[in-house]
Amino acid sequence: xxxxxxxxxxxxxxxxxxxxxxxxxxxxxxxxxxxxxxxxxxxxxxxxxxxxxxxxxxxxxxxxxxxxxxxxxxxxxxxxxxxxxxxxxxxxxxxxxxxxxxxxxxxxxxx
Amino acid sequence: xxxxxxxxxxxxxxxxxxxxxxxxxxxxxxxxxxxxxxxxxxxxxxxxxxxxxxxxxxxxxxxxxxxxxxxxxxxxxxxxxxxxxxxxxxxxxxxxxxxxxxxxxxxxxxxxxxxxxxxxxxxxxxxxxxxxxxxxxxxxxxxxxxxxxxxxxxx
Numbered sequence: 001x002x003x004x005x006x007x008x009x010x011x012x013x014x015x016x017x018x019x020x021x022x023x024x025x026x027x028x029x030x031x032x033x034x035x036x037x038x039x040x041x042x043x044x045x046x047x048x049x050x051x052x053x054x055x056x057x058x059x060x061x062x063x064x065x066x067x068x069x070x071x072x073x074x075x076x077x078x079x080x081x082x083x084x085x086x087x088x089x090x091x092x093x094x095x096x097x098x099x100x101x102x103x104x105x106x107x108x109x110x111x
Numbered sequence: 112x113x114x115x116x117x118x119x120x121x122x123x124x125x126x127x128x129x130x131x132x133x134x135x136x137x138x139x140x141x142x143x144x145x146x147x148x149x150x151x152x153x154x155x156x157x158x159x160x161x162x163x164x165x166x167x168x169x170x171x172x173x174x175x176x177x178x179x180x181x182x183x184x185x186x187x188x189x190x191x192x193x194x195x196x197x198x199x200x201x202x203x204x205x206x207x208x209x210x211x212x213x214x215x216x217x218x219x220x221x222x223x224x225x226x227x228x229x230x231x232x233x234x235x236x237x238x239x240x241x242x243x244x245x246x247x248x249x250x251x252x253x254x255x256x257x258x259x260x261x262x263x264x265x266x
Contacts, residue, residue: 033171035240036253077261077262081171084174103171103174103240105240106253107253107255107261108238108240108241108255108259109236109243109253109254109255110200110239110242111236
């Protein structure tokens with residue numbers, strides 16, 4: 001039913017769900033928000049990306065860098081905000097829902 | 112509602128217009144409070160010998176408001192006598208000497224509001240997703256608060 005040739009989708013991540021796969025291979029459309037230096041490097045402020053539903057925060061970063069390689073230079077300085085909660089780049093497993101907001105958060109400087 | 116001034120309130124606003132100290136103080140004034148404490152963050156005209164032309168702020172607005180609400184909740188846990196809290200942060204271009212942030216807290220006696228104001232600004236700098244860009248004559252720089260635990264301060 002799925003043709004093997006159809007692997008190019010809009011997002012950087014793995015192909016969508018298949019009856020054979022476990023839930024972890026499903027992808028979700030998430031809203032990625034870019035701020036401050038990360039917005040300058042990515043060249044945009046927001047977009048929808050298709051990423052695996054279950055993914056570590058570090059893997060999620062790597063998916064985003066595939067789309068915007070210039071972001072690689074700030075890897076050591078950023079954290080995520082997933083559903084408006086801060087998440088360090090690392091082994092933390094995220095379970096993403098469709099429409100979730102994922103924000104790239106460079107070092108803050110309010111006040 | 113006549114009694115509305117008795118209910119403790121948090122006033123949180125992110126806006127691009129010029130901030131007013133009078134307006135923010137008025138928000139927290141209360142007949143039961145003998146103290147209103149204030150912090151005003153203003154823009155300096157220099158950084159490490161470079162002339163600062165102006166500052167520009169941007170925010171992850173919805174999350175910033177949520178994080179400021181958490182700060183207010185923490186303030187009320189630590190200083191239960193605090194009455195009203197107002198936090199206003201400016202976004203966009205802020206000219207030199209104008210205020211970027213104003214925090215006002217009212218309480219019956221001065222110790223609590225003074226301590227609460229300090230806690231608010233210190234915690235805002237550590238946790239609220241707002242970014243400041245310093246514009247110099249020939250270049251600009253995204254600033255990083257030393258309070259930010261994920262900033263790479265060695266760079």
